[in-house]
Amino acid sequence: xxxxxKCSAKSVVYLPQHRLALCKEHYLEWYLKRVEDTIKxxxxxxxxxxxxxxxxxGKDSLSLWDALLSxxxxxxxxxxxxxxxHYSELSxxxxxxxxxxxxxxxxxxxxxxxxxxIPSLKEMEKRPVCSLCGQIKxxxxxxxxxxLGYEVIATGHNLDDETATLFSNTLSWQLEYxxxxxxxxxxxxxxxxxxxxxxxxxxxxxxxxxxxxxxxxVEEECPFAEGASSVEYKRLLSQIEEKSPGTxxxxxxxxxxxxxxxLKQEGGVPIGxxxxxxxxxxxxxxxxxxxxARLSLGSxxxxxxx
Amino acid sequence: xxxxxxxxxxxxxxxxxxxRVSAGEILRALHLSKEYAFVVKxxxxxxxxxxxxxxxEVRVINAISGG
Numbered sequence: 001x002x003x004x005x006k007c008s009a010k011s012v013v014y015l016p017q018h019r020l021a022l023c024k025e026h027y028l029e030w031y032l033k034r035v036e037d038t039i040k041x042x043x044x045x046x047x048x049x050x051x052x053x054x055x056x057x058g059k060d061s062l063s064l065w066d067a068l069l070s071x072x073x074x075x076x077x078x079x080x081x082x083x084x085x086h087y088s089e090l091s092x093x094x095x096x097x098x099x100x101x102x103x104x105x106x107x108x109x110x111x112x113x114x115x116x117x118i119p120s121l122k123e124m125e126k127r128p129v130c131s132l133c134g135q136i137k138x139x140x141x142x143x144x145x146x147x148l149g150y151e152v153i154a155t156g157h158n159l160d161d162e163t164a165t166l167f168s169n170t171l172s173w174q175l176e177y178x179x180x181x182x183x184x185x186x187x188x189x190x191x192x193x194x195x196x197x198x199x200x201x202x203x204x205x206x207x208x209x210x211x212x213x214x215x216x217x218v219e220e221e222c223p224f225a226e227g228a229s230s231v232e233y234k235r236l237l238s239q240i241e242e243k244s245p246g247t248x249x250x251x252x253x254x255x256x257x258x259x260x261x262x263l264k265q266e267g268g269v270p271i272g273x274x275x276x277x278x279x280x281x282x283x284x285x286x287x288x289x290x291x292x293a294r295l296s297l298g299s300x301x302x303x304x305x306x
Numbered sequence: 307x308x309x310x311x312x313x314x315x316x317x318x319x320x321x322x323x324x325x326r327v328s329a330g331e332i333l334r335a336l337h338l339s340k341e342y343a344f345v346v347k348x349x350x351x352x353x354x355x356x357x358x359x360x361x362x363e364v365r366v367i368n369a370i371s372g373g
Binding site: 058130202203208228235 | 367369
């Protein structure tokens with residue numbers, strides 16, 4: 001039986017990459033300190049900023065919201081109802097219950113009312129649905145954060161998300177994507193600052209935090225994520241991690257320390273404002289407005305409810 | 307022996323040809339790794355080597371999510 005490194009009680013968590021065994025109390029303490037240290041190290045935000053956290057009902061985003069509230073940050077949530085049947089209904093309920101229990105503000109965007117649900121959009125798009133869904137979520141997050149006056153958007157991206165994306169982008173040397181892969185994306189050109197305070201935490205560390213804090217989160221997988229390449233990459237990387245603990249953290253942190261500064265020197269693609277909705281884009285009309293035009297819905301829009 | 311497993315909102319019954327199994331064996335039976343999944347019994351996170359007896363109920367949390 002392993003004992004907690006801090007107090008010698010029976011440990012409930014063992015983290016091989018840190019060679020660390022901890023009891024419940026000291027794991028939660030370690031987790032919060034690691035999140036706080038990450039926020040400070042990358043100057044993500046401080047306690048004076050209005051921050052909007054993107055919540056899906058999963059373990060990552062709810063752990064993030066819970067941790068940031070516990071650390072005393074001003075945090076409201078935004079839930080985007082993607083209209084994916086039972087999965088979305090359950091996700092919405094879980095987010096609403098969490099917000100109520102914390103007496104926190106939760107804004108909700110109804111994708112179906114504003115344009116169309118993900119299942120409907122999937123029918124008219126050839127590209128993978130996860131890529132389409134990701135783009136739509138980024139669009140609405142930025143737009144509503146701007147409209148509602150938030151200075152920072154925080155997302156629950158974890159170490160496994162980041163390493164799977166880095167692995168995928170490296171396999172095909174997607175330099176433009178690699179340039180944008182960083183825990184903080186600055187504000188400007190119509191973008192609200194975006195931060196990923198959990199980028200050093202693995203999915204399991206987030207799931208353990210959520211479980212030990214008694215957070216009710218959606219365990220079911222999105223029905224469209226089955227067979228997604230990101231899951232395959234995560235499984236592959238976990239096999240390497242099992243043999244060589246610490247590989248994922250080193251892969252990502254060394255990328256941002258050694259490679260990202262070189263890529264950044266090149267500069268990016270010029271950004272303008274969409275002539276229809278005003279959101280940032282590299283073309284005249286942004287991809288979401290182009291999708292809306294195809295749906296013959298024009299640029300009509302609704303406001304988020306809270 | 308039989309173990310009832312609550313996994314991603316569904317209950318499964320796993321059958322093993324022995325009297326007790328470890329948490330690690332439960333994960334392997336579900337094709338999961340301790341790298342990203344863990345077993346919970348009576349609200350306690352189990353260590354890989356902790357045992358589960360015939361008729362007991364556990365919850366398995368798989369942290370991998372896609373998309």
